[in-house]
Amino acid sequence: MNWQWLWLGFLLPLTVSSRPLEPAEMEAAVDYLLQYGYLQKPLEGPDDFKPEDITEALRVFQEASELPVSGQLDNATRARMKQPRCGLEDPFNKKTFKYRLLGRWRKKNLTFRILNLPSTLPPHIARAALLQAFQYWRNVAPLTFREVQAGWADIRLSFHGRQSPYCSNTFDGRGRVLAHADIPELGSVHFDEDELWTEGTYKGVNLRIIAAHELGHTLGLGHSQYTQALMTPVYTGYQPYFKLHQDDIAGIQALYGKKSPEKEEEMEVPSVPPVPKEPSTMPDPCNGELDAILLGEALPLQAVDRQ
Structure with a gap:
């Protein structure tokens, strides 16, 4: 996805494994956060995100994944994003992160x-x-x-x-x-x-x-x-x-x-x-x-x- 990276300068100072964070790595992370429900694409206006939106999405993902919550794209967060997984989104109950209900059959x-x-x-x-x-x-x-x-x-x-x-x-x-x-x-x-x-x-x-x-x-x-x-x-x-x-x-x-x-x-x-x-x-x-x-x-x- 070709997103407009108005927030990229804010995030580039982060490092991964003692090296500068590549733009492609952050782009892949944002795509992941979008695909699985941690970020929402704007309905109107340019396809960009504020720095605080990305930070908050990373924090929610880290908390939901039982990772240290930093709001940064660190090694542990990147590794978690690379794990095999289900294709459905993760719209957790953000108060408890417990099970979430999607509906039910009208018969048993x-x-x-x-x-x-x-x-x-x-x-x-x-x-x-x-x-x-x-x-x-x-x-x-x-x-x-x-x-x-x-x-x-x-x-x-x-x-x-x-x-x-x-x-x-x-x-x-x-x-x-x-x-x-x-x-x-x-x-x-x-x-x-x-x-x-x-x-x-x-x-x-x-x-x-x-x-x-x-x-x-x-x-x-x-x-x-x-x-x-x-x-x-x-x-x-x-x-x-x-x-x-x-x-x-x-x-x-x-x-x-x-x-x-x-x-x-x-x-x-x-x-x-x-x-x-x-x-x-x-x-x-x-x-x-x-x-x-x-x-x-x-x-x-x-x-x-x-x-």
Whole structure:
């Protein structure tokens, strides 16, 4: 984006890694803040921002990311902006930064259809991961999900690459944006076909966790500031013993109520691969050694029938 940098002279004295901050770095940061809702493009007038607007946007981003709040584009802030993440905006509740609600379905019995599967996983493992993603939400809220094999479904999951006639919000290839989803009553969940989708390993991007995150959006949850929550915007890596965070549970129950303790029939969920032995040192998903893998891993979305 070619923004008018009236504030650039104010910010250029900042340094990154003991060197002057390049204009392209600040431009990329502003694009990020715009894309994910921390800055708002002026409706009228020139496309420029006051220095205090940029500083405040950086401060909000840093606070939401649990980083030291300086209002400056420091190393930690730049690193956070480079992490693989969800494609939806981060319009947090700025008072508490807890879960945010985007709306809800007017019914609790939903159908879903898996339109296609990623090429990086055996079909039975990919299906098991996607079904388990539904089960996380079903375990804590009075929701039921029934799979259909043809025709229309409330929730449609698919994988596609950079270009798709069924999705106007294109992906960016491996890395950065992994997946995105529609709000309730629309129901599309799109995964980036170019990502390395995996299950039961620290390599690549975990399909089960990303799918559960995107389902959270299509059920009505926005992003959470809690970095341990499923609904945090940034992918934090594979978690072999994953459980929903209390913020995730509070959010979904605010929409649909608490699950009844009465016995009810459970979804048939195929087993996922056994948990591998946890390494002595947990791989850092932001580490340069993993960037080639993680930055290109997302859930691809394929043709979605919008009849």
